Amino acid sequence: MLRAKTPRKTRNTRQKTSRMGGGLSSRLGNVDWGRLRIKAVAGLFGVIWCLLWMRAWHVQVIEGDRLAGMARRQHVAAELVTGQRGSILDRNGQVLARSVEMRSVYVHPLEVQDVDNTAAVLSRCLDLPLPQVRAALSERRRFAWLARKVDDRKANLVREAKLSGVGLTTEYERIYPFRQMAGQLLGFVGLDDKGLEGVERAMDDSLAGTSTRMVMERDAAGRRFYLPGSSDNDIRGGDVRLTIDMQVQFFAEEALADAVDTYEAKWGGALVVDVQSGDILAWAQYPFFNPNAYREYTPARWRNRLASDALEPGSTFKPFLVAAGLQEGVITPDTLFYCEKGKWKTRTINIRDTHSYDWLPVNKIMRYSSNIGCAKIGLELGTRRYHDYLVKLGFGERTGVPVAESKGILRKPRDWSEADLITASFGQSVSVTALQMAQGYLTLANDGVLKKLRLFIPENGAQQQDVVPSPSPVGPGVAVAAEPRRIFSHKVARQVMDMLRDVVEEDGTGTRARIAGITIGGKTGTAQKADSSGSYGKGRLASFVGLVPIDRPRYLIFVMVDEPTRSPYGGVVAAPVFKHVALRTMAYHGLLPEPVDTDDLKVAEVQKKGAPQDIRQEVRREISERVIETADNVPDVVGKPVRRAVEMFATKGRVPVLKGTGQTVVKQSPEPGAAWQDDKEYILWLSERS
Structure with missing residues (x-):
């Protein structure tokens, strides 16, 4: 019985196993593997998403402050930023001075980790002595300049070295494209982009960029980038436009340099002024000064002498005396004065003329530049009245041209002796600047109405108004336009202009200023210069002031040559400079007279108009006269x-x-x-x- 039961159990076990195996296989076979994979991926992403959120929370909440500080130190820095300096332009938009970007190397000594290694690398990159670099890195302060305004090669070497505590910043180098042209007028800026001389100094507030401490963001290459709406233009300085015309400036400098070299003079200066507007077209000085290399020159070379040097004007001062005498009615152009045969001894002073003159009318006293004749006119006019006219003309005061300017020397009338009145009548005992002289002659050329000189053109291009400020009836600080200030009558101004014409066009002292086909007027000057002892020595200042054309003046040109050795006379040294500049300036502006038409064309034009026979005969007579003239x-x-x-x-x-x-x-x-x-x-x- 026991044997019979054993197999039955085995069969049951096998059947059970078979039933179990078949069920798992059946279940696995019934799984939707595609759905299972999707769920697995979704679960995986869910886990990752949770981890990312946990990491973000950790980064922002737990370590947020520390990481933000690290980012700021790497990409953001607070630094003192100076905007680019504005440009200086001439009247036609030519750039006379501009700024270009340069790189400067600085160091934070406290952040340098390896002083010896850093010093060695920087010494090689910047071509600086190793002890000098090591000393800068060893200073116990937060900031120090290592090298200012280096070239691109050195800047790239420093950038590639990636030294701790060493950085590069942007600065600006001032460039003057025309080099020495108008150098003394333009001036120069220092290492810190601050105007030190000339226009650069006078207009520094307008030209200088704004300095501000800004938080700058930089990319990996160290370049700045800005948020929308911000740029370097926000802190850039303003441009300044001068009345100078660089072509006329070239004419003046070329002629002036030739005269100074030819006559072996110490120095020369020239101003060219547009009479209609009062604009200064040229401001020339020689020897030249190149502001690109200002460190190579002495202060005497960069001195703006035309504005800052006050000298005795000599005979170029005589037209103001004559104009004052005519205006006051004490003389007429035909009033005769005895010129003492060239030598006159007064109670206090001895006076000489270059030639022996007997009786001369006022117009010839001007033409021949008689000191004795002018002295007697001065005595007739008197100290008080003469001094008043000089003050009205602007002598003893700055002209208002915004550069460093001298007031000159014009003492009060109570301090004048008879000798002072006599010598001031022919340009001694007073000291004036070239700007003051130009403004005085500009008044004569403007029919006796005071006109101010202008060196800068306003941003809106407004033209100058011939007004002189006067006390405001409204109250202090209120600007009220004044009427033009008339100093001399139209008649007096024309009489003086006619005398200036005779100086050049007749047998006067300025014949070397003549230009064929154009009527010129002007006045020569040969002023004695005081020596170190205070008395007059051998030095002379040769000068010439001319107007072209004299009938309706367009240009005023003032030339002065200091201590010429080969000839002391303004008519010999300075007048030819005027001629050269005037001729080329007129040609440049297309103002030279047209060539005379041929004779046949003139006859044809008269016949075309149907002129009467007697007019045609007059034209033929003129033609025959021209034939005679050329013979x-x-x-x-x-x-x-x-x-x-x-x-x-x-x-x-x-x-x-x-x-x-x-x-x-x-x-x-x-x-x-x-x-x-x-x-x-x-x-x-x-x-x-x-």
């Missing part, structure tokens, strides 16, 4: 204006003697067509008839 014989000048007649004789090197008064030639000697003779006197009789 080697005396021209027919009867009926011509005196200026034209004198010009025709002057082209042949002859200066005719004028007799009578008036503006028209009514008789001449010798007769037209006669041969030129060197020892012959040529006389023209004048009358008022036309």
